[in-house]
């Protein structure tokens with residue numbers, strides 16, 4: 001990806017959309033083209049996008065997004081979390097950035113970096129909340145702006161290279177989700193559904209499941225949140241709601257139940273204090289309840305990494321095979337340029353080999 005202040009005849013190369021640009025009023029470049037390229041460039045750098053959704057509000061989408069992101073980061077992945085909830089952005093608070101602000105740079109809007117013990121790559125958090133005057137400012141946006149916002153969220157934030165971008169959706173399968181699905185068509189994207197055990201929430205999550213099936217959006221599985229309570233005295237788990245047949249209903253849609261997260265005060269407290277429970281108390285029962293979800297998402301990514309490794313290895317070999325041709329081509333250049341280009345190619349190959357070693361090392365370590 002080539003963001004930065006490089007100006008070409010076709011594109012400025014800036015890492016943010018024109019709406020954030022001080023040059024916007026007098027710039028004569030092709031702005032729609034710039035905004036389109038911006039998203040294409042970002043998506044090229046993101047390995048796998050996980051959309052966390054539910055048809056219903058308050059079932060735990062943001063809680064699951066935050067703990068899934070932190071859990072993936074604990075496994076060594078480079079993770080970003082994009083808060084797509086325009087009306088109730090929560091990720092800033094869940095990662096301890098309440099009141100945090102972003103700034104515009106050549107490379108785009110700065111994400112805020114969440115660090116914790118056991119995480120080698122900080123989780124990059126991008127949220128509309130970083131652009132509001134204060135956290136209680138209500139956002140009243142028309143649909144056209146919402147459309148733009150989803151584009152800015154993915155395109156204008158400086159996500160850098162990521163293994164996963166987790167997108168925390170607002171409730172429902174409306175405008176934001178449709179815009180996102182349209183934008184991500186052709187990208188490596190999957191969904192995680194969140195539901196609670198009550199029959200009414202289940203019906204709603206089934207609607208979300210049907211939406212995914214109709215849109216061809218692969219669903220990794222569903223998370224049943226607030227599934228029961230762990231007794232603080234005897235550690236016995238008991239259920240608050242009668243079993244409304246979630247497992248069977250999901251099965252009918254070809255969706256598996258990945259994890260059951262208990263109703264746990266430390267989870268709510270973790271959200272309030274900005275410390276996801278999977279990094280703050282990784283040994284606790286509630287943190288461990290997230291493990292099957294995190295593992296399932298990691299497994300989809302690993303399949304992608306293996307394919308990427310195989311593909312890139314193929315390209316590296318191809319380059320080696322063409323060494324002879326390269327030498328012949330270089331021989332036609334003036335002496336100074338031969339050396340310069342040779343060095344550039346060597347540096348690129350060494351960088352690529354390092355990246356492959358890192359990726360395979362990380363996969364092998366898990």
Ligand SMILES: Nc1ncnc2c1ncn2[C@@H]1O[C@H](COP(=O)(O)OP(=O)(O)OP(=O)(O)O)[C@@H](O)[C@H]1O
Nearest residue numbers: 057058059060061062063171226262263264268271
């Ligand atoms: N398993 C749980 N145990 C205890 N509290 C929980 C649990 N899951 C979520 N909560 C709390 O419930 C509230 C709602 O959760 P959350 O914000 O994650 O839901 P949401 O689906 O993202 O809501 P919205 O639709 O408003 O975006 C939060 O205060 C959160 O801390």
Ligand code: SF4
Nearest residue numbers: 012018021024027034
């Ligand atoms: S207005 Fe858009 S195209 Fe022009 S310099 Fe700014 S970001 Fe680039």
Ligand SMILES: [Mg+2]
Nearest residue numbers: 061062085090
């Ligand atoms: Mg939410």
